[in-house]
Amino acid sequence: MGNKTFRNLSNLKVHQCVHNGEHPYGCGLCNKTFSQISNLKRHQHLHAVYINVYSPYHCDMCNDSFRLLGYLKLHQCVHSGEHPYHSDVCNNSYRLVGHVEVHQCVHSVEHSYCFDVYNKTFSDTITWISTTVRN
Numbered sequence: 001m002g003n004k005t006f007r008n009l010s011n012l013k014v015h016q017c018v019h020n021g022e023h024p025y026g027c028g029l030c031n032k033t034f035s036q037i038s039n040l041k042r043h044q045h046l047h048a049v050y051i052n053v054y055s056p057y058h059c060d061m062c063n064d065s066f067r068l069l070g071y072l073k074l075h076q077c078v079h080s081g082e083h084p085y086h087s088d089v090c091n092n093s094y095r096l097v098g099h100v101e102v103h104q105c106v107h108s109v110e111h112s113y114c115f116d117v118y119n120k121t122f123s124d125t126i127t128w129i130s131t132t133v134r135n
Contacts, residue, residue: 014035018036022035023035030047058072059076074095085100086100089104089107
């Protein structure tokens with residue numbers, strides 16, 4: 001070990017973590033660990049700066065943050081239970097417009113179940129449902 005001197009025992013114990021590989025201070029956001037609390041605080045400051053600069057829109061319900069206001073609004077449907085996109089044919093509603101587009105294939109005249117997102121078609125409901133659920 002080194003020849004450093006310390007004013008009190010607690011400073012010595014903190015310093016010993018550098019040598020024994022112990023990292024008792026963990027970041028709750030990314031699971032990185034540190035041997036000294038000052039290093040953890042400096043690291044957490046980087047998270048705060050990143051969130052405020054790159055994700056300035058925050059959810060009041062769960063503190064998730066988003067880069068774009070539109071993403072926050074989409075996310076808020078999770079908390080409100082809102083399903084703003086509706087099927088033109090039936091009463092089904094969805095949080096995302098893409099889910100409505102997939103659902104609309106159920107109502108197709110040819111009974112060929114299309115999946116435009118992946119350029120696939122299915123001849124029966126069971127194949128379409130099992131593929132849709134799996135993806």
